[in-house]
Amino acid sequence: MPFYSGKNQFPVESKTVLITGGSKGMGLSVARQLAAKGANIIIVARDLEKLKEANQYISEGALSPEQFFHYISADLTIPTESQRIISEATSINHGLPPDIVWCCAGSSYPTIFVDTPIVELRNMMDSNYFTAAYMAHAALNAWLKPPPKQSSFSTFQSNASPRHLIFTASLLSFFTLAGYAPYSPTKAALRSLADTLSNEMNLYSSNVRLHTIFPATIFTESYEAENRVKSDLTKKLEEGDAGQTADEVARRSIKGLERGEEMVPTTFMCRLLMCGVLGGSLRNGWGLLDTLLSWVMSLVMVFVRWDMDGKVKRWRKEHGESGMKKRRDE
């Protein structure tokens, strides 16, 4: 039962961290901040040029010359790639699998459902859910079923300190918004997988900790791309979310992890909304605050939903049915 005992439950100095989606946005910020805390970093993404640039930037933040920094180019939507990456990372890491695997890879394509090209439904699920599920599968297999010749050493390692598997979901995992139909289900699936694995990890004597980060809007290159397809209606519904920089999200995530949290919201709004859908998810500490908040939120959500529905209806009256603002000449 994770307590807030003041002890850092996510020490990374001299540990090796594998970060997918580590060449830009949140992944890059996470990589740099963990480098500054003494970790060895291996980043994974598709674009080789971006990876090289990112690797340079990350290594500049290093705490000590002993740290190593690597990058691997891969398309994580291909199931077998995750296994290859874990093997490569293991060779780089002196024959041991990485201590920490943090999945930041993902993308957003927020369009009104009926306007969404059908192929995007699958692209979103691949990009956001399967890249993480495949990586989790490869990492957990490496941690929980070490190859026989290494077993004694690995067992020694595994008993020594916990390993961490971190997913990056989204506020939209528990609070859906009109216009995110291609995206929210993928993030809800991630949360669900994390919860299931959290239950499953109790089965294994190896100490594996699971975490999921829940950010809201992050100001990154991808966010700008997202906004080019996003409906104006969705932009309006999102108005209440101030947004954070990637560095801020990374900072808050790491802080939550150090406190031993399993579900890590990065803004207060995310925490509140999370408490509205806690279900059987592991609460932080004794769960008192989360539970109290859940009572409040349960009441508040009725009004939030009613308000959101009202906004959509009013939009329809003013702007019609496309989700896009009427152009002046119409």
Add this chain to the structure above:
Amino acid sequence: MGGFASKNRFPVDGRTVVITGGSQGMGRSVARLLATKGANVLIVARGIPNLEETVEGLSKVAIRPSQRFHYISADLTSPTEAARVLSEATRWNSNQPPDIVWCCAGIAVPGLFIETEIDTHRDQMDSNYFSSAYIAHSTLRNWLSLPFSTSKAKEPRHLIFTSSVIAFYPLIGYSPYTPSKSALRALSDTLSQELQLYSKGDSVKVHTIFPATIFSAAHERENLTKPAITKKLEESDGGQTPDEVAIASVRGLERGEEMVTTSGLLGYAMKVGMLGASKRNGWGVVDTIASWIVSVVLMVVRRDMDGTVRKWGLENGSQVGQKT
């Protein structure tokens, strides 16, 4: 509001219903139940023998000679098949799109995450999420593009997904399955908001059914791969027959509910533990108060479940994947 009104919010007499996964299990029970309520029913699945058998059975329980029954064989995990099914169904229905589309197609293949092949994870997502998402896409595009004058129904059209209580309470051993069902819930919630956007949105309703264990042929197959620890944790969930699930689902739909649980108090409790911004029943008073109680209870339940799993792991060794 669905509170005290006794109006049936899901009339099916004389209307046309498309049911995916309609040739076995819950889908078949739903098809038969709606046939006894006067609906024309078109069932979709892959295997033709089961489809033929089911359609024959439907005509036997029909209440009017004018009712029509039909089947289409399709693999709904393919995006183009959904569009084909919709257009064939429309042609069959005298060039009117169906009034109700109910997605029951799906399958559960439980297993411990690391013991389960990657392909199984993909297959579950295809079978449970994409088959429904593709149908929903074709259906809604069809319904929402109709010029108002030809949409004869003043009664709303209904799009119904079938998720599972596991979406409210993930359990060890269901990692290939639960995410697909949670994804469905999120899609349904998003559509529920989006449908307000369309003036005919008042005439399209979306619902999701959350059954618990259903004693069907598929359930027996499911039990073949289910880890022993999962069976242990599920002990408290009795289970229902597909007919019971169909009856409870339709009852919830007739009451106008958006999120329908079928398994009594347990299913209801699990739902209110995870309500969030989902539409509550009526004014939401009962749901909200219930959620407070459940919020406390779930903490204890979770701790207890984790304890059971930990103990199991210690007793059975950490290389557990043991199937009974």
